[in-house]
Amino acid sequence: xxxxxxxxxxxxxxxxxxxxxxxxxxxxxxxxxxxxxxxxxxxxxxxxxxxxxxxxxxxxxxxxxxxxxxxxxxxxxxxxxxxxxxxxxxxxxxxxxxxxxxxxxxxxxxxxxxxx
Numbered sequence: 001x002x003x004x005x006x007x008x009x010x011x012x013x014x015x016x017x018x019x020x021x022x023x024x025x026x027x028x029x030x031x032x033x034x035x036x037x038x039x040x041x042x043x044x045x046x047x048x049x050x051x052x053x054x055x056x057x058x059x060x061x062x063x064x065x066x067x068x069x070x071x072x073x074x075x076x077x078x079x080x081x082x083x084x085x086x087x088x089x090x091x092x093x094x095x096x097x098x099x100x101x102x103x104x105x106x107x108x109x110x111x112x113x114x115x116x
Contacts, residue, residue, distance in 0.1 A: 070109060
């Protein structure tokens with residue numbers, strides 16, 4: 001069970017790192033998507049929520065940089081946490097449980113990013 005938890009966290013950390021790396025190295029590709037979402041340019045013309053649209057390029061870039069920073073931090077937390085879990089894999093349950101703190105923080109951060 002511990003090995004499963006460690007491997008799953010290592011895989012999530014790798015995935016987060018690849019997503020962040022892709023966004024950093026190919027900044028323009030996903031920037032267009034972020035701008036599209038923030039501008040809300042594909043909702044129905046008569047929708048009453050257009051007031052929430054963000055058209056400012058500065059704010060769009062700031063949001064994208066925040067997304068990338070959050071992805072990077074989540075990757076670091078999950079990766080470091082997976083390493084700590086690996087190091088504690090043969091330790092008593094309480095020690096292994098404490099080693100999961102960083103991965104819980106990383107997962108929480110990632111979920112808040114994608115669900116928020």
